[in-house]
Amino acid sequence: MTDSKKSPGPRAGASGKRRRLTAAAARVLHEQGVERTTIADIARAAEVxxxxxxxxxxxxxxxxxxxxxxxADRLRELTDELDRLPDPRARLKALVTGWVSGRDTAARYGCPTGTLAAELGKREEGGLDLTIGRVVRQLLGWVEQQYREIGVTGPEDRALALVGAYQGMSLLSHALRDPEIMTREGDRLIRELDAPE
Known part of the structure; x- marks a missing residue:
């Protein structure tokens, strides 16, 4: 008797298409914005x-x-991976390093979450602005927890400052089409994280 590979059933194919559509939507909406993106654009990117x-x-x-x-899922995967690092300061520094590694994309399209938050916040219907707000709160909560573990005073304020710095450097990098803004600001944030409390 030989081993044979079973072909995926219809459910697996359907799940794969949905997953491709969702991933493509995240990418295309970031690159083009919600209002400019059509369902056909997303279908084409997903090859569906x-x-x-x-x-x-x-x-x-x-x-x-x-x-x-x-x-939100990508953010959860990222923070789960960062949580494997030995201490909260190292986790925050790795987060900043990750932000800086995306500097070319940020210079071209801005922050994926920030640009969607800005665009969806202008809509009057749908509640999608609240959904993107939950993603931002997810990040803030994780960063706040790291500062809490470090033992700094005002971990909520420190989290707002760090995430705000990221949004600012991402926005400026995008507006000026200069990825090196992300590099310089990232270096500054790392120095701040290395400074004694």
């Missing part, structure tokens, strides 16, 4: 026929919400 999108997502807003969930 445009008509199939409606099997998984009835509206563009459902697809945007799935992309926001993708951002």
């Amino acid at each position: 026929p445009a008509g199939n999108v409606y099997y998984y997502f009835k509206t563009k807003d459902e697809l945007v919400e799935a992309a926001l969930t993708e951002h």
